[in-house]
Amino acid sequence: MPKVFLVKRRSPGVSVRSWDELPDDKRADTYIPVSLGCLLRDPPEDCRSDGGSSSGCSSSAGEPGGAESSSSPRAPEPETPELHDAEGTDGHLAAMQRPVARSKIKFTTGTCNDSVIHKCHCGKSYRLQRMLNRHLKCHNQEKKHVCTFCDKGFNDTFDLKRHIRTHTGIRPYKCEVCYKAFTQRCSLESHLKKIHGVQQQYAYKQRRDKLYVCEDCGYTGPTQEDLYLHVNSAHPGSTFLKKTSKKLAALMQNKLKSPLQENSTLSKEEGKK
DNA sequence: CTCTGCCGCGAAACCTAC
């Protein structure tokens, strides 16, 4: 069985998680499932199943005016019977066809106090207009950010990015004790606390060191420059380079050029000699 | 100032061991 996406299976068949076959210390931050190669090389459209999954996975969340909650429960998604058989022969196919049927019904109270001005029809109120504006996206059925692997839609680019890690198997957060890797920092912290009894020393809301993750291969770097250099050399066509701020791009281009220029001048001088 | 990306909390869903 190929080491498919590191996702949970819904079919009750095999009881072992696919990614258990590979030690976490090996897959960790750079592990790309074998079957993902085609996904990275080919446009995702080629690999994803068309048909029912798109309507089922994506924009069903967030009914406008839905009850009391900010995030209304998703409409029931169609069952995909072929999924149960798919795992054995083609794991990543199964992963992509995996119905995303979670209903995350979250009853939050919003930011309420006496001085709030901006109120949503769902009852939530906000001090700032922009917070309300963003909240209104939750009620929008059309999800702006769609996963190219499974067609599931998200309101936030970061939510999509985070979701895509479930398909790519990139797990940037690594336990230093047992080398198990996680897709999210809070998962790692939960693991550390429960399994190793290690309580993180961060103060409430204290910013931690940001981890710069290459979403193409899972490479992690300590700085944005570091990641830029990696992507520039390893994935020249990556969208990351296009999205990189002009400031940083210019800075890095200068850094890249200067050693070259020095080399070229040196070689010229050597040539003169 | 607004927009957007990111962080992290919290909780549901899921999995496995007993």
Added chain:
DNA sequence: GTAGGTTTCGCGGCAGAG
């Protein structure tokens, strides 16, 4: 069945970019 660990994602708050 249930307990405990893990995975996944909704969403509020924050900060940097434009």
